[in-house]
Amino acid sequence: MKAPAFWWREPGLAAAALAPAAAIWGMAAARRMAKSGESAPVPILCVGNVTVGGSGKTPTCLKLAALLRREGFRPAFLTRGYGGSLAGPIRVDPLRHGSGEVGDEALLLARAAPTIVARERPAGAALAAALGADLVVMDDGLQNPSLCKDLAIAVFDGAVGIGNGRVLPAGPLRAPLDAQWPRIDAVLVIGPGEPGERIAAEARSRRLPVLRAGLAPARDAALAGHRILAFAGIGRPEKFFATCRALGLDVAAERSFPDHHPYRADEVKALLDEADRSGLLPLTTEKDAVRLATLGEAEPRLSRVRTLPVEVAFEDEEAVAALLRERLSVPSFRHGPQARAP
Template sequence: MKTPAFWYRPAGLAAWTLAPIGALYGLAGRLRMAKGTPYEAGVPVLCVGNLVAGGAGKTPVCIAVAEALRARGVAAHFLTRGHGGRERGPLPIDLARHGADDVGDEALLLAEHAPCWVARDRAEGARAAEAAGAGAIVMDDGFQNPGLAKNCSLVVVDGGVGFGNGRLVPAGPLREPVACGLARADAVVVMGEDRAGVERLVGGALPVLHARLEPAGEAMDLSGRAVLAFAGIGRPEKFFATLEALGARVVERVGFADHHPYRPEEIMALADRAAGLGAMPVTTAKDAARLPAALRSLVRVVPVRAVWREPALLDRLLDTVLTRGGSHGQAA
C-alpha cells in the first residue's frame, strides 16, 4: 500500500481512531520479540534496520557498510527476507536466474555488490552464509526479528520526516515505540538533512551518523533534461527531490506503493505520457528491478549511494564490532 499521508502529519482523527489497533500491534511485537532464544552466529552480524514501515534508506546503508567491511578484508554477505518475492530460502541470489518475483527487489540490488542470501528464517540464513564462507553478515532489515542475535544494530531514520506522528501502525508509521527501539540500537543513521530533529531526540544516548543519498553513475547528465519521474518506494517524494537537486526538470511525478509490481501496460503508458511531454521516463534502481525485462530499455534508471558526512565515525563503530565479534574471514 502507499504510505498514508496522515502518518507524517500531527496526529488527527485518523490516528486517534486507529490508536487501539496500534496498541494491539505493539503488544504483538513485544510478544514476538520475547519469544525463544536468538541464534548466535559465529561471525559478526550487523543489522541495518529502522523503526518505521516503509523506506528510510536501509539498502544503500547496507551496501556502504559492506564496502567498508570489504576494505578491512572482511568477506561480508548480505542477509534479507526477500520482501515481495516467493522464495523462502535460505537461498543464495543468482542474478542470472532470479528476478524480483522470486526474491524481491532489495535482494537483487544487494547481490550486485556482495553475496546475498534470502531467508524468511534469519537464523537459517545466517547458518547458510557462515557455511558459504561469510566473514560477517550485513542484515537488511530484521531489527524487529528476534531469531538472530545482532552484534551491532544501526537504526536508519529519514531526516526529512523522522518518526512521523509517533504512533504505531496503522495509526502511524512506527513498528515499535521509539524508546524501545533505540534502547536496542547501537547507533542511529540520519539520512539527509535532519529537519525532524532526530539527533535532538536521541539526545546523546547513542552515536548519530549522518549520511546522504547521492546519485551514482551517469545521473549528472540529467541536468536540464525534462523527465517524467515515477517510483514505488516508501517515500517517492525523496526520489523526485533528488532529481530536482540534480537540475532535472521534473515535469510529472507518479508515485506507486512500495514494492509495486509493474505491469507492461503501466510502463507503456508512462513511456507514452513522457513522450507526449517531451520528457524522459526515469525511476530508481530499486524500481528497475521490478520492471518487465523487455521494457527496461524504455526507462532511465538513477542509482544512488550512501555517502557519509564523517566516515571516521563508521570506521570506529566497525572496529569495535569486529573486535568484540570474534574472528572473521578474509575477502576474496
C-alpha cells in the same frame, strides 16, 4: 501498500480512530521483540529502521559492506526477500532469479556481494557462513528477534523522522519506540530536517552514537538538459522526486506507486505513452528498474527508461569505520543489546 499521508503529519482524527488497533499491534510487536535470539557463527550487523517505508536501508547496507571489505572482512548480505516468493535459505543468483522470487532489494545487493534470502534469519546466517562469509550485513530485521545482532544501526530519514510517532496502523512505527530503543546500538540520520534533529537529540540522550549521511548520485547519469517524468514505487516516492530536484533536474511530472509495486505492462505503457506525448525522459530508481525488468519483451520501450543510482555518503566515514571495527572485530563479539536480552 502506499503509506497514508497522515502518517507523516501531526496526529489527527485518522490516527485517533486507529489508536485501538495500534495498541493491539504495539503490544504484540513489543512482546515479540522481547524474545531472545540465536547466536550466529559470524558477527551480525543489522541495518534497520523503526518505521515502515524507505529510509535508505539498502544504500546504507551497500556502503557499509564496502567499508567492511576495506577493513578486511568478507561480508555477505542477508535479507528476507520482501516481495519474493522464495522462503530460502538460498543464495541469490541474478542470472537465474527475478524480483518475483527474491524481491528487488536482494537483486540490488547481489550485485555487490553474496546475498542470502531467508525468511528464517538464523538459517540464512548459517548459509552465509558456510559459503565463506566472515560477517553478515542484515538488510532490515531490527524488529526480528530470531538472530542476535552484534551491531544494530537504525536508519532515519531526516526529513520525516518517525512521522506522527504512532504505531501501525495509526502511524508508521513498526513497534512502540520504548521497545525499539533498547535494540539500537547506533543511529544514522540521512539528510537534513528538524525531525532528524529530534531523533539525533534523543539518541544522544541515550548515549548512542549518531552518524550523519546524505544521498549522492553514484555516477553521472547524463540527465542534464532533459525534461523528466520521474516515477517510483518505493517507501516514500517523494524522497526520490526531491533528490531529482536537488540535483537540478527538470522534473516536469511525478508519478507515485506503492512500495515494492509489481508493475503491470499496462501501467508501464501508460507511463511511456505520457512521456512520448510530452517529450519527457522517464526516470526511476534502481529498485524500480529491477522490477520493471520482469516485463521482459512485453514493452519494447523499456530501454528508454533511465535510472538514477544513488549512494550513501557519510559525513565522517572514518567514525563509521571505527564503530565497525570496535563492535565487529573483537574475538568475543557477543556484546550487543540482543545478547543482553533476558
